[in-house]
Amino acid sequence: xxxxxxxxxxxxxxxxxxxxxxxxxxxxxxxxxxxxxxxxxxxxxxxxxxxxxxxxxxxxxxxxxxxxxxxxxxxxxxxxxxxxxxxxxxxxxxxxxxxxxxxxxxxxxxxxxxxxxxxxxxxxxxxxxxxxxxxxxxxxxxxxxxxxxxxxxxxxxxxxxxxxxxxxxxxxxxxxxxxxxxxxxxxxxxxxxxxxxxxxxxxxxxxxxxxxxxxxxxxxxxxxxxxxxxxxxxxxxxxxxxxxxxxxxxxxxxxxxxxxxxxxxxxxxxxxxxxxxxxxxxxxxxxxxxxxxxxxxxxxxxxxxxxxxxxxxxxxxxxxxxxxxxxxxxxxxxxxxxxxxxxxxxxxxxx
Amino acid sequence: xxxxxxxxxxxxxxxxxxxxxxxxxxxxxxxxxxxxxxxxxxxxxxxxxxxxxxxxxxxxxxxxxxxxxxxxxxxxxxxxxxxxxxxxxxxxxxxxxxxxxxxxxxxxxxxxxxxxxxxxxxxxxxxxxxxxxxxxxxxxxxxxxxxxxxxxxxxxxxxxxxxxxxxxxxxxxxxxxxxxxxxxxxxxxxxxxxxxxxxxxxxxxxxxxxxxxxxxxxxxxxxxxxxxxxxxxxxxxxxxxxxxxxxxxxxxxxxxxxxxxxxxxxxxxxxxxxxxxxxxxxxxxxxxxxxxxxxxxxxxxxxxxxxxxxxxxxxxxxxxxxxxxxxxxxxxxxxxxxxxxxxxxxxxxxx
Numbered sequence: 001x002x003x004x005x006x007x008x009x010x011x012x013x014x015x016x017x018x019x020x021x022x023x024x025x026x027x028x029x030x031x032x033x034x035x036x037x038x039x040x041x042x043x044x045x046x047x048x049x050x051x052x053x054x055x056x057x058x059x060x061x062x063x064x065x066x067x068x069x070x071x072x073x074x075x076x077x078x079x080x081x082x083x084x085x086x087x088x089x090x091x092x093x094x095x096x097x098x099x100x101x102x103x104x105x106x107x108x109x110x111x112x113x114x115x116x117x118x119x120x121x122x123x124x125x126x127x128x129x130x131x132x133x134x135x136x137x138x139x140x141x142x143x144x145x146x147x148x149x150x151x152x153x154x155x156x157x158x159x160x161x162x163x164x165x166x167x168x169x170x171x172x173x174x175x176x177x178x179x180x181x182x183x184x185x186x187x188x189x190x191x192x193x194x195x196x197x198x199x200x201x202x203x204x205x206x207x208x209x210x211x212x213x214x215x216x217x218x219x220x221x222x223x224x225x226x227x228x229x230x231x232x233x234x235x236x237x238x239x240x241x242x243x244x245x246x247x248x249x250x251x252x253x254x255x256x257x258x259x260x261x262x263x264x265x266x267x268x269x270x271x272x273x274x275x276x277x278x279x280x281x282x283x284x285x286x287x288x289x290x291x292x293x294x295x296x297x298x299x300x301x302x303x304x305x306x307x308x309x310x311x312x313x314x315x316x317x318x319x320x321x322x323x324x325x326x327x328x329x330x331x332x333x334x335x336x337x338x339x340x341x342x343x344x345x346x347x348x349x350x351x
Numbered sequence: 352x353x354x355x356x357x358x359x360x361x362x363x364x365x366x367x368x369x370x371x372x373x374x375x376x377x378x379x380x381x382x383x384x385x386x387x388x389x390x391x392x393x394x395x396x397x398x399x400x401x402x403x404x405x406x407x408x409x410x411x412x413x414x415x416x417x418x419x420x421x422x423x424x425x426x427x428x429x430x431x432x433x434x435x436x437x438x439x440x441x442x443x444x445x446x447x448x449x450x451x452x453x454x455x456x457x458x459x460x461x462x463x464x465x466x467x468x469x470x471x472x473x474x475x476x477x478x479x480x481x482x483x484x485x486x487x488x489x490x491x492x493x494x495x496x497x498x499x500x501x502x503x504x505x506x507x508x509x510x511x512x513x514x515x516x517x518x519x520x521x522x523x524x525x526x527x528x529x530x531x532x533x534x535x536x537x538x539x540x541x542x543x544x545x546x547x548x549x550x551x552x553x554x555x556x557x558x559x560x561x562x563x564x565x566x567x568x569x570x571x572x573x574x575x576x577x578x579x580x581x582x583x584x585x586x587x588x589x590x591x592x593x594x595x596x597x598x599x600x601x602x603x604x605x606x607x608x609x610x611x612x613x614x615x616x617x618x619x620x621x622x623x624x625x626x627x628x629x630x631x632x633x634x635x636x637x638x639x640x641x642x643x644x645x646x647x648x649x650x651x652x653x654x655x656x657x658x659x660x661x662x663x664x665x666x667x668x669x670x671x672x673x674x675x676x677x678x679x680x681x682x683x684x685x686x687x688x689x690x691x692x693x694x695x696x697x698x699x700x701x702x
Contacts (some may be wrong), residue, residue, distance in 0.1 A: 001352070002402040003368040004377050006434075012454070015368040017354040026355050051353040084355075102365070107458040 023098035030062035039079025041065035042115030087117035100129030151187035153289025174198035181240025202226035270333030374449035381413035390430025392416035393466030438468035451480030502538035504640025513652035531589025553577035612644030
């Protein structure tokens with residue numbers, strides 16, 4: 001079976017296997033769709049047990065970037081890259097530079113960025129060999145972090161979902177359960193706290209939990225109980241697949257709106273959530289803030305205030321998804337996919 | 352299994368799966384090695400039963416181009432492309448243009464050209480979308496054909512092998528059996544006839560046989576008997592795999608020197624030929640004339656007299672291979688591979 005026959009192939013424009021014998025690099029670049037612009041998506045580095053696992057991962061993630069960028073209204077297509085390797089092992093910089101040369105050779109058809117195992121300072125290393133890399137530490141002076149924009153989008157999405165579902169214009173006293181306190185989860189807690197929300201949190205890292213409890217007056221629960229808290233909003237900000245046959249019946253929240261990728265274990269769980277009367281904000285719609293934040297870098301220099309305005313405008317996109325789901329009586333996850341496809345088809349027809 | 356794990360992967364720098372949904376294109380570009388320069392190799396179009404077959408074919412052919420270009424002394428790396436499809440079916444131009452866009456996007460890292468199913472006028476179609484294509488009909492005015500340079504290299508190779516093995520400086524009265532009378536085989540017959548060689552030929556196309564019998568006074572035999580003729584030189588110019596356990600014991604020629612690709616069914620048949628006392632001129636050494644002819648087009652405009660001189664200089668390359676095989680008592684096929692690897696390794700070490 002080749003890439004063409006892979007169950008996740010889904011009409012990818014390009015799937016590129018990149019090798020550098022001297023560096024020991026094995027990487028895959030997937031370019032799903034460039035109808036709306038150059039394909040943009042991060043590079044993940046992971047010690048995949050097999051290259052078949054790496055291929056499945058990059059194809060799935062690349063397609064997701066097409067949908068994310070399209071729904072966010074960005075002039076960008078969807079792509080993704082994976083490097084087969086342990087990001088904690090020695091020699092990472094050699095692999096990143098070799099990867100950078102391969103991305104450079106694509107001439108801007110694919111722009112890479114950060115992802116799991118590839119951080120802003122790694123993007124700086126890639127940039128030694130490659131002009132087509134965003135999310136670099138050098139682009140975020142003063143300790144800024146690209147994930148802050150993702151969190152800001154999370155706030156905008158929760159506001160929109162609360163307005164739609166609870167008919168409230170503010171978050172004062174709204175109860176939010178945040179699952180996962182990494183960069184985006186912690187920053188989301190800060191933003192929600194500033195808006196007066198009440199927080200309950202969980203993470204496998206006790207130190208991270210103590211910090212958020214101390215800083216933002218959050219309550220803490222064990223990780224395996226966070227999804228079933230009696231709250232208004234459940235915000236998954238950690239693992240994928242957290243919305244499934246086991247967890248959905250245990251949810252007490254009326255709203256699910258978080259920043260983790262691939263929250264639905266299977267696509268049909270979008271319909272299961274709708275049948276349960278739960279307002280689900282599709283993950284890739286609400287977590288597009290990071291991409292919006294970096295998108296300006298593809299065609300120009302950063303303009304932070306403009307980026308913040310654009311991220312906060314995710315509020316409108318989320319409302320559109322939720323309203324159309326009600327009008328058409330379809331799961332929000334299907335509506336988001338349909339909106340992405342429509343934007344791409346419309347763009348194609350106007351060329 | 353992904354491309355990385357394919358038995359023919361052999362350290363390829365890039366393997367690119369190209370897709371165009373609107374055009375219905377499925378193509379694979381393989382870039383084996385660019386140490387010596389941009390990867391150059393033709394594009395084959397064939398109705399492969401599976402894309403796995405297409406992948407195996409392109410990987411094998413791409414690696415072969417690295418060796419061919421290296422031994423020929425060209426400043427070119429090795430690559431190849433395959434388009435999955437029937438070259439005789441309608442809509443070929445649409446596929447060729449979509450393929451051209453993919454090659455264009457590689458920015459010159461890979462240059463494409465003609466091969467089975469893709470002819471000079473097809474290369475003109477590819478060139479509508481792509482600057483990195485050679486072997487175009489437009490580059491061969493007045494009915495010239497790129498395969499003529501291949502045939503000229505065949506003449507140079509046969510002269511060298513005759514000089515080495517038969518200690519003769521001319522071909523007058525030398526008996527040559529030519530298997531296959533396509534573009535290169537027929538032109539080789541013309542060149543050999545002009546030098547005074549005696550020809551016996553075979554082809555499944557009776558008309559082609561009658562033409563060569565009439566034009567060059569050749570004898571004709573059935574295709575299944577051509578390899579066992581009592582001649583000085585057997586020149587395979589048709590199928591691959593023609594030198595195998597069945598045919599080698601039947602050879603009466605002291606020299607095998609022809610223009611077909613992949614004449615050895617398995618690599619070890621190079622050693623079998625040596626043990627049989629037969630001088631085998633490795634196929635990719637002697638059939639490099641076509642590449643030499645087009646190589647000038649990668650970096651400039653054609654200069655036919657200089658190209659002809661360079662093709663005729665294959666005489667020296669062939670002599671080097673044959674002499675070194677005797678000195679080291681190794682099969683000529685291994686010597687050619689070693690010379691290619693040495694040239695690449697030396698080039699790498701000087702950067």
